[in-house]
Amino acid sequence: MPGTVTEPTQDKAEASDAAPSAKGKAAGKASGKDAKPSSAVARLAKMGLRRSVDLVLHLPMRYEDETTLMPIAEAIRRSGLGQPAQVEGEVISNEVTFRPRRQLVVKIADDSGELTLRFLNFYGSQTKQMEEGVRLRVRGEVRGGFFGAEMVHPTVRPVVPDEPLPDRLTPVYPATAGISQAYLRKAISGALARTPLPETLPAAVLQGPLAKLKLRPLAECLRLLHTPPPQESEAALADRSHPAWQRIKFDELLAQQISLRRAHEARREKNAPSMPRREDGLLTRFLQALPFRLTGAQQRVVEEIAADMTAQHPMHRLLQGDVGSGKTIVAALAACQAIDAGYQAAIMAPTEILAEQHYRKLSAWLEPLGVPVVWLAGSLKAREKREAVARVESGEARLAIGTHALIQDTVRFARLGLSVVDEQHRFGVAQRLALRGKAGSAEPAQPVQPGPDTVPHQLMMSATPIPRTLAMTYYADLDVSVIDELPPGRTPIVTRLVNDERRDEVIDRIHHAAAEGRQVYWVCPLIEESEALQLQTAVETYETLVAALPDLRVGLVHGRLPPAEKASVMDDFSANRLQVLVATTVIEVGVDVPNASLMVIEHAERFGLAQLHQLRGRVGRGTAESVCLLMYQAPLSPTARERLATMRETTDGFEIARRDLDIRGPGEFLGARQSGEAMLRFADLNTDAWLVEYAQEAAQMMLTRFPEAVETHLSRWLGGREHYLKA
Ligand code: ADP
Ligand code: MG
Numbered sequence: 001m002p003g004t005v006t007e008p009t010q011d012k013a014e015a016s017d018a019a020p021s022a023k024g025k026a027a028g029k030a031s032g033k034d035a036k037p038s039s040a041v042a043r044l045a046k047m048g049l050r051r052s053v054d055l056v057l058h059l060p061m062r063y064e065d066e067t068t069l070m071p072i073a074e075a076i077r078r079s080g081l082g083q084p085a086q087v088e089g090e091v092i093s094n095e096v097t098f099r100p101r102r103q104l105v106v107k108i109a110d111d112s113g114e115l116t117l118r119f120l121n122f123y124g125s126q127t128k129q130m131e132e133g134v135r136l137r138v139r140g141e142v143r144g145g146f147f148g149a150e151m152v153h154p155t156v157r158p159v160v161p162d163e164p165l166p167d168r169l170t171p172v173y174p175a176t177a178g179i180s181q182a183y184l185r186k187a188i189s190g191a192l193a194r195t196p197l198p199e200t201l202p203a204a205v206l207q208g209p210l211a212k213l214k215l216r217p218l219a220e221c222l223r224l225l226h227t228p229p230p231q232e233s234e235a236a237l238a239d240r241s242h243p244a245w246q247r248i249k250f251d252e253l254l255a256q257q258i259s260l261r262r263a264h265e266a267r268r269e270k271n272a273p274s275m276p277r278r279e280d281g282l283l284t285r286f287l288q289a290l291p292f293r294l295t296g297a298q299q300r301v302v303e304e305i306a307a308d309m310t311a312q313h314p315m316h317r318l319l320q321g322d323v324g325s326g327k328t329i330v331a332a333l334a335a336c337q338a339i340d341a342g343y344q345a346a347i348m349a350p351t352e353i354l355a356e357q358h359y360r361k362l363s364a365w366l367e368p369l370g371v372p373v374v375w376l377a378g379s380l381k382a383r384e385k386r387e388a389v390a391r392v393e394s395g396e397a398r399l400a401i402g403t404h405a406l407i408q409d410t411v412r413f414a415r416l417g418l419s420v421v422d423e424q425h426r427f428g429v430a431q432r433l434a435l436r437g438k439a440g441s442a443e444p445a446q447p448v449q450p451g452p453d454t455v456p457h458q459l460m461m462s463a464t465p466i467p468r469t470l471a472m473t474y475y476a477d478l479d480v481s482v483i484d485e486l487p488p489g490r491t492p493i494v495t496r497l498v499n500d501e502r503r504d505e506v507i508d509r510i511h512h513a514a515a516e517g518r519q520v521y522w523v524c525p526l527i528e529e530s531e532a533l534q535l536q537t538a539v540e541t542y543e544t545l546v547a548a549l550p551d552l553r554v555g556l557v558h559g560r561l562p563p564a565e566k567a568s569v570m571d572d573f574s575a576n577r578l579q580v581l582v583a584t585t586v587i588e589v590g591v592d593v594p595n596a597s598l599m600v601i602e603h604a605e606r607f608g609l610a611q612l613h614q615l616r617g618r619v620g621r622g623t624a625e626s627v628c629l630l631m632y633q634a635p636l637s638p639t640a641r642e643r644l645a646t647m648r649e650t651t652d653g654f655e656i657a658r659r660d661l662d663i664r665g666p667g668e669f670l671g672a673r674q675s676g677e678a679m680l681r682f683a684d685l686n687t688d689a690w691l692v693e694y695a696q697e698a699a700q701m702m703l704t705r706f707p708e709a710v711e712t713h714l715s716r717w718l719g720g721r722e723h724y725l726k727a
Contacts, residue, residue, distance in 0.1 A: 065230065066169075072113040094132055199218060200218070225245065272315070275310065301321075314456065335362075376402030378405045522600045523601045642659075
């Protein structure tokens with residue numbers, strides 16, 4: 001078979017050229033607006049509309065009802081209801097006026113009354129088209145304007161005598177600039193006429209697990225959605241609850257489930273080094289040297305990971321655990337297992353502060369046990385970097401820790417066996433995959449050398465729990481381990497909301513905490529529009545606090561600080577040489593100073609829930625009672641109020657993620673970087689999550705019993721785009 005295993009077979013009938021039958025000539029001329037047909041075809045291709053079936057699956061975003069005409073007087077009577085109306089009338093005047101700005105004003109009339117049409121942007125050809133005496137069919141919203149009832153920028157065309165009104169709702173398609181609706185409609189209706197759309201769901205599936213859904217035939221649904229008869233419920237078509245939409249959404253989710261399962265199988269067919277745990281090695285010595293015992297939850301996930309790493313196919317596991325649950329040590333133990341088996345391990349973190357903290361902690365743990373650890377970050381001097389890279393390439397360094405500098409092309413591992421990605425939600429999909437692709441690409445330096453098809457095991461870590469519906473869709477190809485227990489001796493964090501105006505009281509509290517030997521974080525507001533402004537605010541806050549707290553030592557850390565300075569400030573804070581640390585969000589993830597017990601977040605209303613939870617997680621790491629003060633500036637927007645209330649009510653990361661999902665919806669929850677092209681076009685996980693389970697069941701049955709139907713279905717829905725869903 002040519003190409004890779006997952007390449008979909010092309011269905012001949014569905015794969016034909018996407019251009020309208022006459023290569024767009026007729027449509028291009030008719031509307032007079034489209035550029036050359038070939039460029040229209042190129043634009044279609046850019047929208048992902050290459051094959052006929054792509055056009056057939058390009059569904060309307062809304063509909064316009066052009067099936068009825070209204071007398072002008074009635075349209076005027078109904079103005080203000082926000083409903084478009086369609087009228088016909090003869091042009092009685094046509095003039096270009098220049099006040100208050102250049103515009104074309106056309107008046108039309110029928111037996112019942114007169115209506116003004118106003119065009120602020122217009123072509124000379126339009127003026128011609130609407131000459132006095134011409135009969136026009138006009139569609140738009142009537143508004144009460146300064147000079148009486150008018151339509152601004154209505155859709156206008158000359159009435160063709162004896163032409164009947166359309167008997168179907170007119171579809172309006174998503175389009176990019178340069179593609180007119182007329183062209184798209186023509187292309188799509190051509191495609192609909194010539195593309196056979198055989199049922200891809202076997203009868204046994206439709207009548208078996210899917211019987212309850214009573215799915216209608218796809219071809220019928222597509223026809224209905226492209227050209228709905230006017231008696232269909234416009235509301236159900238518009239909000240996509242119509243049974244025809246349900247069928248489309250189901251088929252889309254099915255394609256996604258099938259492709260996720262196949263990605264899972266493809267991974268299991270790949271090789272990874274088997275790294276069984278050794279009882280007499282580094283791992284054991286490390287555990288013995290550890291000053292605390294693992295929690296039950298940590299022990300459990302360590303076992304799960306150890307079992308994965310013993311297998312000969314790559315681990316693809318997400319380790320989920322709330323902030324402070326102790327994920328780092330689990331990563332370190334996995335690294336020990338890889339090193340014991342003669343491989344290298346890499347740990348990548350999203351920020352330099354976090355990566356450096358991992359480096360310090362892990363090298364302090366492991367170097368005394370004889371493990372060479374190397375540090376790799378963008379800020380290293382060229383020579384230091386060359387040296388670090390050389391140690392990674394030679395295989396001398398057994399553990400590499402760093403930022404995304406680790407995945408740069410210049411870095412080649414001698415024999416990478418395990419890659420760990422901390423705070424994985426902060427990285428893009430491509431970056432995670434890049435680290436996975438780094439297994440032993442250099443000359444063999446040691447006897448243990450992964451083969452050419454070997455990929456390292458991958459462990460991703462995140463404090464952001466994934467809601468169930470997302471886990472079932474985007475993350476279906478991921479095994480998940482959960483640390484659901486915090487290390488002993490933690491006291492819960494008390495969260496208070498404080499109006500900005502009570503800043504003095506906040507400063508008193510800082511004093512108080514410091515007097516008791518505790519330390520304080522002060523997080524400066526997030527200013528999304530301007531990094532410079534954010535920096536300036538941080539500097540000002542720092543100066544204010546220095547002045548207000550003359551007896552305390554206050555430090556400042558932000559993203560623009562040279563790495564060495566950043567590291568030295570963090571060092572001073574870790575060692576309690578600074579009592580107060582003013583910071584921008586650079587401390588958002590992973591920073592671990594157990595003696596810090598007071599967290600002040602300024603303008604908390606500007607942060608997202610996940611971010612607030614991460615920030616708050618910087619305290620409550622020791623035995624002292626910790627407090628988080630969320631300072632806000634009134635008035636609060638309803639969503640900001642909801643977010644802050646959530647923070648006050650719970651410290652449970654899972655509950656916070658659930659509410660976050662409620663407030664924002666899954667698309668935003670995932671963030672553009674996570675979802676990328678994998679976002680579903682039609683199914684919406686807010687409203688259609690219930691369909692996912694059916695899709696899973698159908699996918700399972702089709703994969704085991706109907707491999708040919710699987711191919712046709714995937715080819716129809718994904719064409720060559722299957723890889724988008726593999727992240
Ligand atoms: P996170 O899961 O947020 O990455 P860390 O790995 O930074 O959490 O751990 C938080 C703190 O808890 C660290 O100081 C770590 O040393 C400590 N810790 C981890 N596991 C245990 C344990 N079993 N007992 C006591 N302290 C622990
Ligand atoms: Mg961490």
